[in-house]
Amino acid sequence: MDYSVDGSISSLPYPMFHRFCSQILPQIHHKIQWLHLELLTMNAILLSANYPNLYGLGLYGLKMQKVTYLFTDETLLYRFKNQISSLVIDIVDSDGANSLEIIRFIFTHLCAMFTNLRYLNFGPSLSKCQQLSFGTSSLEVVSSTISELHICVPCFLDCLYLLDGRFNQLHTLYVYITFIYVPQETINHKAYYILNNIFDSDEKIL
Template identity: 35%
Template sequence: MDNLNVGILDLPDEILLTIFKKLNNIDLLYSLIGINQKLNKIACDINFTKDVDLTTVLTNDTSDSRLNAMVDRFCTYILPQIHNNVESLSVQASLFQRIIRANNYPNLHKFILFNLEMDMISHIFNKKSLFIRSYKHQISHLVMTIKDAFRYRPLEIIIAQTYVAIFAWLSNLQYLDLDGIDGNLYLRRLLRGLSFSRCYTSNVAHLRIRIHNFDDCLCLLDGRLSQLHTLIVKLDYVRHSTIIINNDVKKYT
């Protein structure tokens, strides 16, 4: 009887695609790209490259030298081969500059940034930054988790660095999800003090945010977010609304 041993390279591409879909796509890209032409072609398939989550690169057991080697390989070899396919990109803030500078992503529309420090915001969201120059009209979905504690910072500075900057420079933003931010960011007195044009964009349809109380929630519905259809809020403090008590709700309808 003929030898029936079959190697992985002998399998049809369709079967390999089915097998590889069960694997972590980052592990797949890191392990297969550059091995040979057949595996390279499959690994670069849009099924594995349209949603790139590089947050898995940073783990508690990853040494600095191994992390640098992995990031270098992605930046210099892997991302240049798949950059046209990338639609969603998730990165740790510590790797943001390296990933963004690695290549241009012409189809990128969703960006997820983890463990962002407030000091980085003014560097990312300004008209001279590479990120804004390259993607200000592309990004429609932005998700950020911020790890700073703000108790010792002036509230006005935080708002200026965060919401005003994001809304000012991402002209096509439709989905905004911010986590880790102190709910006091949305104190009603500051919301009312900011002009419509500075603080909001009418394109935002989905907003997830942490706020202080029901009054702040109502202030988000004062007309500045005219396209909003989904609002998800995390309240720090639940009490009777002074706006409702004072029969002031009609201003927000």
């Protein structure tokens, strides 16, 4: 993909992209540590060479209905499941009523799939369609490796789920909250304990 001056992303012309995959990548593949990819060209780039030093991966312009299959053992990403330690996921459209469930599915599976994941930016464009909401259901996601998390949530209560111990190595949290409202009757003693630890701690969680 190609970046323009205004920050937008567009595809390279096919002759240029073909030369990039067939000639350039095989020569420099061992030096590549980060790849920023879009869905349409991802497979071609990943198949062009081996990337023994790749540790960072950014996936941009993803369509919600087409992204659910990415985090299974049937895709090319699976071969990097023990290699990637930094991951950026940017979804640009929604699927209406099913959006929340799809986002939960994606977030849960990528946390389980990448076994050495330490940095996760889940929604760098701060799009509402990529908000992670725990709602009334218990989201079964646990990570003992993620130490820095960037995420969008609909309300403040969703932050409490992220800080309840399921991310036991988390030391830095960047969170965009759409609506900050905390109904006191819904916060139990554990939530108060979490909040007190956050604001009394010498280490800042942003």
